Amino acid sequence: MRKAWKWASVLLVGSLAVTGCGKTQVTGGEEKPAAGKTTKISFIHWRGEDTKVFNDLIAEFKKANPTIDVEMNVFPSESYLANAQAKLLDGSSGDVFASFPGAQFESISKANLYEDLSKESFVSNYTENLIQAGKKDGKQLAFPYQLVYNQPIYNKAIFDKLGLKPPKDWDGFLKLCETLKNSGYIPIAFPGQDIGPGQFMNSMMMNNNTDEAIWSKVESGQAKLTDEWFVKTLSQFKELADKGYFQKDSLGTNKDIAGSLFAQEKAAMLATGSYMMSSNKQQNPNLVQGLLAPITVSADKAVFEGIHTTTFMLGVNANSKHKPEAKKFIEFLSQKENAQKYANQTGQLVTVKGVNYETAELKESAQWADKKTRFHPRYLIANANNEKAVVSSIQAVVSGKSPEEAAKAAQVVIDQNVKK
Incomplete structure (x- = not known):
């Protein structure tokens, strides 16, 4: 027994010596x-x-x-x-x-x-x-x-063919969508299943409430989603959905499917952002793309031209x-x-x-560096549950719920998470 222990000790010392030769050494929590x-x-x-x-x-x-x-x-x-x-x-x-x-x-x-x-x-x-x-x-x-730039991409060739330009107010945006619809195009490919609501909300709300601290005020209880500016934003989402300016089953459409609708030139706009322009081009090398943001107010009340992140x-x-x-x-x-x-x-x-x-x-995207853009509002929502509630309220109105009801339901979640 004593002999066996002696050999075990020798093996242990030997293995420690080998380990010390080739391994990293730990100093102050970092391995060198x-x-x-x-x-x-x-x-x-x-x-x-x-x-x-x-x-x-x-x-x-x-x-x-x-x-x-x-x-x-x-x-x-x-x-x-x-x-x-x-x-x-x-x-x-x-x-x-x-x-x-x-x-x-x-x-x-x-x-x-x-x-x-x-x-x-x-x-x-x-x-x-x-x-x-x-x-x-x-x-x-x-x-x-x-x-x-987290704002819709548009097909320049379709716009040129129909004599359209990015509009400068909400009435102009609605007329644009109606012209596209009557010309056989889906006005806006909207990936409502995943990223669409959270992306499109940025430019939809940017001029409805120009206070860049609005989300911190909402999360601290100083402002509410039931206030006029957010209900208006939800109302405008509902208006686009009710008038058929999104594709059918938009809430069942993910970003890849929406991107394909745009790349195949079935849709004239894609409600995502500049990050998809490269993949769109890979699907359709002839695609000529631009960026625009819906102006949800009258032209004289518009402060921001777009969204950057x-x-x-x-x-x-x-x-x-x-x-x-x-x-x-x-x-x-x-x-x-x-x-x-x-x-x-x-x-x-x-x-x-x-x-x-x-x-x-x-080069097209880089031009937006000279425009007045606002930092991605949704990313200024600090609490993940609050963010989810806001995005869900958009999906709710697209599915048919009234803007007032959707805002009220989302505010319940916000109230539960108000910072004390």
Whole structure:
């Protein structure tokens, strides 16, 4: 027995010695690789359509940083919204991760899962006013990588054929839709099953209530969804639905189906945003696209021309054991030549300075930088349950409920979550 114990002790010491030679060493909560060893970092996000360009960029990063491997995992956007935070908790996943502005950013920052990146040298690579959505309490917690215009896309060729131009008031928008309908087109492809209500509400409400702090006031009880501005917004959604300006079964239509209706030129407008222009073009190379936003008031009362969002916010997990390597990867993506490659291959505008855009769609979108646009209102709803209630009220009126009833039902949820 004593002999067996002696041999077991020798084996244990030997295995510990082997473990100490090739493994990473932990110092202050972060693992530091032994000389010549490779560190693997996890990169998680929701944009499956970006997989190819990210694989190319990761390969370039590997050439420049041979001791760092990047493992990318992509999740559907809905499950990412619901589960990303849980994946970050133990630090084993999402050393680098993307997040949505608004409720998700607020939730993750409240959980202290963002590493403070304020003092990193690559902060200066970004256009300062476009990265504010990633700031909290004076700290730069994440870098919004994409600049998006969340307003309808329209078919320029159809508009030209019918002699139509983007209207400047609500009456003009209704006349536009009626002309399109009478000419055999679906006026607006509306993905009511998933992203449509939450996307289209931004431009529908932007001039009905021009207070950019309105959602914080709603969530603190200073304003209500039963107030005139929101009931009016719901009434206008109902008007579009009742007049047949959305496709049949719009609440059963997801963004891919709505996108196909637009790409096939069955619909003249698509109620999503600039982020879909590239995929539309892939489906129909002859498509000529523009952006517009419905003006829901008279022309003289319009303050905003459209909606912009800065999203796909790159951050480092505060629980990561590989923070230096994670920061290196974000620094790489923040370099102009890499951001330019990302932009032109994905069809997305970026927030990095000095990028040159090559495609017609990107050049079209870039023109909106000179217009008066408002930051995506829905992303300013801090509580996810409140956001869901607001979006559901739009679906309710499209399905036939009165605007007053839908607003009242949504306000019940808001009242339950009013900040004390």
